[in-house]
Amino acid sequence: MTTFLIIGGTGKVGSRLARLLRDAGHGVRIASRTSGDVRFDWRDAESYGPAFAGVDGVFLVGPGSATDWSDTLSAVLAVAAGEGVRHAVFLSARGVEFLPDGAVDRAERALMAGPVPWTILRPSHFAQNFTEAMFVPEDGVVVAPVAAGAEPFIDAFDIAAVAAEVLGSGGWTGEIIELSGPAALTFDEAVAVLGEAAGQSYRFVDEGLDAHRERLLAAGTPEGYVTWRLAMLGGIRSGDDSYVSDGVQRVLGRPATSFQQWAEREATPA
């Protein structure tokens, strides 16, 4: 049996990937700091060896985008190679080019230079940000510094399905795969679709990039993360991130899930 370690295995993508790999008959080891099958903390080198023992392939969700963690990644990959890991699939982000030399860019380079054959997944912004993360409506309002910019939101389940195929097949090594939904929506459009599915009246309110930065800093958000987030959201605002990527079709041989299909599945009351 092939065994996969999923770092970040309790998160939005990792939890869906764990289910898919288990359903396909693979051995799965979910890693996180707080729950799962094995304790793994990027900041605790003692946790690396036990997590990788007997593992064939690993899915990597990093410790965040606030500070450079490329040396830590190199150390983890050295342990993984020593344990015989043959494939590392890294959850990066589309738009990494909006912040050259940022933490994610450096992590990608460390992975490419490392001893383990790699695949990089670069998804667009997740649809699940509207139900599980930064765009969840508060009092019916989604506030974001994106104006009329459009984004081809991707269903995290599609990212997980691509990761499951890449890990399960052992293929796609040395490739960067960009992933997005099938069409770009403005936030006005996305919030309308979400509200329709949820049976709620939601609306979108634009916020300037500077105002967004000030609000995050005032809330104690680390400056490095604020810089990363503004680069990513700035890519939506400018329109530079509105292009559609074909990774889901190429890897899975089917179209990516639309925002509407996702909303009807995950945002409709049971």
Ligand SMILES: NC(=O)c1ccc[n+]([C@@H]2O[C@H](COP(=O)([O-])OP(=O)(O)OC[C@H]3O[C@@H](n4cnc5c(N)ncnc54)[C@H](OP(=O)(O)O)[C@@H]3O)[C@@H](O)[C@H]2O)c1
């Ligand atoms: N959201 C988006 O729109 C978007 C778009 C493109 C790319 N991405 C990338 O996707 C990644 C996040 O994936 P996700 O949304 O699936 O994750 P998530 O839901 O934010 O969950 C984070 C996972 O990482 C674990 N974790 C956090 N800190 C850790 C540490 N120091 N050591 C070990 N595990 C740690 C968490 O578990 P514990 O807390 O228990 O440790 C959890 O399992 C980020 O790298 C982000 O840049 C996101």
